Amino acid sequence: MTDHPPVEPSEGVFYVVRLPGGWQLCTFRHDEYGPIGLPDCWVQVLEPFMSIWLARLAQDGPAAFKTHYSAINDKLGLLVADYDAFPRGEVRRGADRKHFIVQHGGEIARTMHIPRREIEEAFGIQGHAKWVEDEAYVSDHRHAQRLRGLFQIADKWEDAG
Numbered sequence: 001m002t003d004h005p006p007v008e009p010s011e012g013v014f015y016v017v018r019l020p021g022g023w024q025l026c027t028f029r030h031d032e033y034g035p036i037g038l039p040d041c042w043v044q045v046l047e048p049f050m051s052i053w054l055a056r057l058a059q060d061g062p063a064a065f066k067t068h069y070s071a072i073n074d075k076l077g078l079l080v081a082d083y084d085a086f087p088r089g090e091v092r093r094g095a096d097r098k099h100f101i102v103q104h105g106g107e108i109a110r111t112m113h114i115p116r117r118e119i120e121e122a123f124g125i126q127g128h129a130k131w132v133e134d135e136a137y138v139s140d141h142r143h144a145q146r147l148r149g150l151f152q153i154a155d156k157w158e159d160a161g
Helices: 037-058 062-074 076-081 116-122 141-151
Strands: 012-019 020-028 088-093 100-104 129-133
Touching: 012 116, 020 037, 020 116, 037 062, 037 076, 062 076, 062 100, 062 141, 076 141, 088 116, 100 116, 116 129
Parallel strands: 100 129
Antiparallel strands: 012 020, 012 088, 088 100
């Protein structure tokens, strides 16, 4: 087993998305992507998300797949705009520039198996992060319901608010 050098700290944004096999952390570090925001990152997440789900839905047979594909295709514009459907957050430097603030909607549950530690490690901020719930990052229940319906996702994560 080799030790990996510590990751340099970076600001950025992240999503926690539901795939057929479980939840997946998707990170976008500013030192890699520039000062990209959540809506722009969603477009980067959506393509592989849809590809993975379409491959899963294809297992239901050609007729069912055609129905799923048609429904998804009809809602594609809305899906692109639904950047706030899944749990997400933003990592920013604190006022002292040594610590970081992780703003999130409070929806990352233990059952997702994405611990805070994993998110902190992805941004190189472990031990230097303060987690703050912010309602601006709470998932939009209408958008989450649309995703669940189109991709047959059983999990419910959003504030039904």
